[in-house]
Amino acid sequence: MSGAKPRRGKQPYALALADRGLMELAGVWENWQSPAGEWMRSFAIITTTPNELCAEIHNRMPVILKPEAWPAWLGEKPAEVPQLKALLAPYPSEDMICWPVSARVGNVRNNDSAGEAEMRGAVGGGNPADPETVALIRRLEEALLVPEVRKSAAQIAALLADEFVEIGSSGRIYGKDQIIGQLLQESGEVSPRTASDFTARELADGLILVVFQHRRRTPV
Numbered sequence: 001m002s003g004a005k006p007r008r009g010k011q012p013y014a015l016a017l018a019d020r021g022l023m024e025l026a027g028v029w030e031n032w033q034s035p036a037g038e039w040m041r042s043f044a045i046i047t048t049t050p051n052e053l054c055a056e057i058h059n060r061m062p063v064i065l066k067p068e069a070w071p072a073w074l075g076e077k078p079a080e081v082p083q084l085k086a087l088l089a090p091y092p093s094e095d096m097i098c099w100p101v102s103a104r105v106g107n108v109r110n111n112d113s114a115g116e117a118e119m120r121g122a123v124g125g126g127n128p129a130d131p132e133t134v135a136l137i138r139r140l141e142e143a144l145l146v147p148e149v150r151k152s153a154a155q156i157a158a159l160l161a162d163e164f165v166e167i168g169s170s171g172r173i174y175g176k177d178q179i180i181g182q183l184l185q186e187s188g189e190v191s192p193r194t195a196s197d198f199t200a201r202e203l204a205d206g207l208i209l210v211v212f213q214h215r216r217r218t219p220v
Contacts, residue, residue: 012105013057013098017064026063026073026087031173041173046088053093064091129200129208137210138198145193145214150183192216 017023029043047060054061065073069087072079140159149155157180166174174182198212 012101012103014101014105015054015096015098018095018097024065024067024070026065039173048088049090051090051093051096053096053098054090057098061090063088127202129202129210133208134198134200134210137200137208138195138212141210141212142195145195147192150186153180153184156180156183 015023026046027043028046029041031039031041034040046063048063050058050061065087071077072083073087143149144156144159149159157176160176160179162176164176164179166179194215196213196215198210200208200210202208
């Protein structure tokens with residue numbers, strides 16, 4: 001979030017829960033078909049009136065849901081409209097913390113591990129993942145970047161899980177077969193690619209967040 005303007009530009013802030021837990025935001029999503037016939041998935045995060053902490057930074061804040069509210073919000077148990085609307089209240093400010101971050105974090109073009117580390121700051125969301133698991137994930141990710149592998153349907157299929165799903169920046173949903181087809185349709189010689197600056201955090205049992213730099217080396 002960006003707050004009041006200091007002398008040069010807005011000051012961005014990072015927000016987190018005081019107990020360093022995961023922050024679950026209320027959202028709505030929809031699958032829809034574009035005029036071209038492609039299935040798209042779009043979503044939006046719901047905002048509400050800010051609590052005292054966030055009011056110092058912005059005139060809105062995201063709706064943060066406590067674990068006991070998840071079943072009703074996700075439709076896992078019956079809930080009337082008034083019950084759902086009641087969940088759109090500001091999260092208690094005493095249960096949150098915030099800290100200033102550099103202006104580069106507030107720029108969406110700076111999507112790198114340095115920004116992630118600064119956003120994590122004192123929070124350190126999750127725990128460091130098991131080194132052996134991280135090494136395995138890294139080997140699999142790097143295998144997907146090998147030009148010869150990206151030209152082989154069999155090798156790509158062996159590396160991707162059957163339930164693999166990727167959501168592109170446009171909102172388009174890619175399944176395993178679509179990704180394999182797209183890679184095979186790449187024209188010309190596949191440019192060498194590298195992966196570096198791996199970090200991995202275990203956010204929950206069986207859930208690991210992996211962040212790394214993916215670069216394409218342009219032949220000289």
